[in-house]
Amino acid sequence: MSENTENKTITPEWSRVMQEAPKWFRDAKFGLFFHWGPYSVPAYQNEWYSRKMYTRGLKQNIYHEKTFGTLHDFGYKDFYDMMDGGKFDADAWADLVVRSGARYAGPVTEHCDNFSMWDSRVNPVNSVNYGPHRDITGECAEAFRKRGIKFISTFHHQWLWGWFMSTDSEADVYDPANEKFYGPALPLETNRYIPYRYPDEKFCKMWREKVFEVIDKYQPDAIYFDSRTCIIDEESRFLIADYYYNKTGHKDGIITYKKEDFPKGIGVFDIECGRFSEQKPFPWQSDDHLEDSNTWCMVQEPKYKSAATIIHQLCDIVAKNGCLLLNAGPYADGSFHPEAVKVLYEIGDWLSVNGEAIYETRPFRVAAEGPADVQSDILTSRDFRFTQKDGVVYGIAMGWPEDNTLRIRTLGRKGPGKLALDENSRLSLVGSSSPVSWVQEEEVLIISLPDEKPCMHAYVVRIEGGQS
Template sequence: MHPKQKTAVLTLLFFSLMGFAKGQNTIHPVSTEYQYPEDPRVAEKLEHWRDQKFGMLIHWGIYAVPGIIESWSLCNEDWITRGDSNVAYHDYKQWYWGLKDQFNPTGFDPDQWAEAAEKAGIKYVVFTTKHHDGFNMFDTQYTDYKISGGPFKNHPKADVAKHVFDAFRERDMMIGAYYSKPDWHSQDFWWDYYATPDRNVNYDIRKHPERWQRYVDFTHNQINELTTNYGDIDILWLDGGWVRPRNTVTEEVIAWGAPIPEFDQEINMPKLAEMARKNQEGLLIVDRTVHGPFENYRTPEQGIPSTMSEDPWESCITLGGAWGYVPNDKFKSAEKVIHLLIEIVAKGGNLLLGVGPTADGVFLPEQVERLEEIGEWMNINGEAIYETRALPDFQDGQVYFTKGKDASVYALATNSKNGKVSWSVNLPATNSKMQLLGYTKPLKWAVENGKVVVTLPKGIPAQPAYAFKYSVD
């Protein structure tokens, strides 16, 4: 994930392409319209994924050892901070690479993660098999830079990704493999012969095509491992959107601030996708920000689009302030996460909640507590979230709306006033019953001046949000 968030730009660009920045007029972008998958097996899995609504993104790697931001401190761009400004860049990189010799998570407990996710009502997981730093959290045979190549190698759970996927699969969750297309540790991406001025490949691919081909082969080989050796995989979640054909560069990519090379950083996605889907029938592929046939759903980050979309999408938002573990992180309240989930689902999306384990491989008690609190609300109100779709009138003030597959409408109120909740869109049918989820008796309601007013039962416990079920004409 990218820590330098541009929420306003992201919101604008999620559904439309803006004009290109001055100086980038040599780039001729392809269409940014969403392309629904043509393969019926992929389409079927996509609709199943849309029903799940709530997922967990787990960032875990050597960056957890010192408790720093994942990978990005290796990048030599002017927005990066590294703490000690007296440390030379070369020395810093050597220190960071060397963290592999300290990463020994003997407390690694994927069952704790999966249990906490299940209690929260989470239905799918995306786990970082490799972030941009190139450190592999699975037992790849194509590099020794991996969790199973350091002090953890003799542990019975040394093949970390396998045990994470198994733990979540046992709870009937969809399985997603996060994989970074750039690999800053690879000599075929960041070649030591040259400096590493930014996030891009640091040599001219046109002058060294054989080196780049080795990198493409390496990438395909690793994806082949992930899609053959780790059981059923539902989602291949590809990060590092600057590794892409040059003609797919959009204003969003330009807004990241990194230079746009004069050549393609192309990894042959058609061939990669064909291979991965031969291994995993119906596999969803999420080539983030590279709009086209291999971006099966969109992934806005640390923000929510301002409008509803019928196209599939997922907001990636952290539980704390960081994707991975950092000391003394401040976590969002359960109520805040529930409100985010409600707004996202009402606008047609899923929430992918970022939770980072410690260097020892466990969730903090505060993280577990938050997830349990979210689950308490979901146990009562999940009917208004799961397997729903968006309505054109998705919001009226602090009330959001979803529709069930049986044509029921749900109104989710994130606030009430004087024991009453009201809204003026998606009005109930004249003879409709008004049900409060978690409460067995019908509620009193009336339409007054084009607005429905619902009276909450006396003594009803306070909730982060109230979910009402009713029918419309």
């Protein structure tokens, strides 16, 4: 985009860019994104390696100097061409997304490290000029859309303000010749979450030009902004929303944002690694990582959460009117760890059986029942989540009862679900051809299940014909 507002002062009119979540987003429920960048080369600790390697005494710094050399002789830029992407295959990534059951997906478009994962004319530090020498964003957008996957672009580049500032005065980030890689030298305090010195106009202009370029080249169906976007001037944030929604006609597009980085109502509110304890009247999103440690990227000896953990998390989020955007980080060569693939396949297997209780659903009047804490990973057959669609209510049990009998108090005749069942009501176990018997008492709905489980991890009862 060539900005015609460059020398003008814009007064943000946020009422012009109010946008409700489109139907496709509300229906999708589950997405994937992929943290992949030069930080995937050292694969040490997490994706903040690019920043922490420059702070003397931190684990990343000690490891870096022992493994690669001093910060003067070997800086972050020297990882670029080690990220060769030799096994990257956008079609294989699309296959993985489809197999996982995710309905929207995309690679991290730019992390905090000034490395653009697209064919950029705005930023010479990109995946076409360095590393894989390929347009990762473009290839994924094309491959994903061929498979019916909505495409999301995620931006984290507001973090670049102060990101690389080092406690080592000899670090390569202070060499003026490297400014294109790391940005200008700034006071150390600019790497604080909310710095005293906010980004200048030059930085904000580059920040928005990158987003404009991605919108123009790839027309993302959703744009995700990481936290700290609040440090970008209000005019720039408004110009992005106005351009995306109004000037380029993305009437089905949506922006997701964190905290109070954008005004309420201009997109979908996102919670990082968390969720609401109660059902919300508005659609929202939780982004979290498959990795079972404090990382969003590939690391040495990675560990992954179980499929049961993710499935339970997804059911809880969907019951509360949210979507789950799950991260999986590939190796530097663009391939995925076999265990990550295995878990994603297992999630997809569950959704292939039970997806009718997830996709296109809306919240039931009660979201949850059970003794477990809302954020607990230890859920049992006494814990339930509820959704509904087209007059059908779904009760999702988070475990299989030892006596093959579910007892759902929410759906008793006097329960908060206010569901009245009669002889015309039909109850079935999704994925099973065996009949179930049931009785609705005043305080509880009792359902006798067959002996054979139709799947693993969580079990869905389909309830038709209940009057509420």
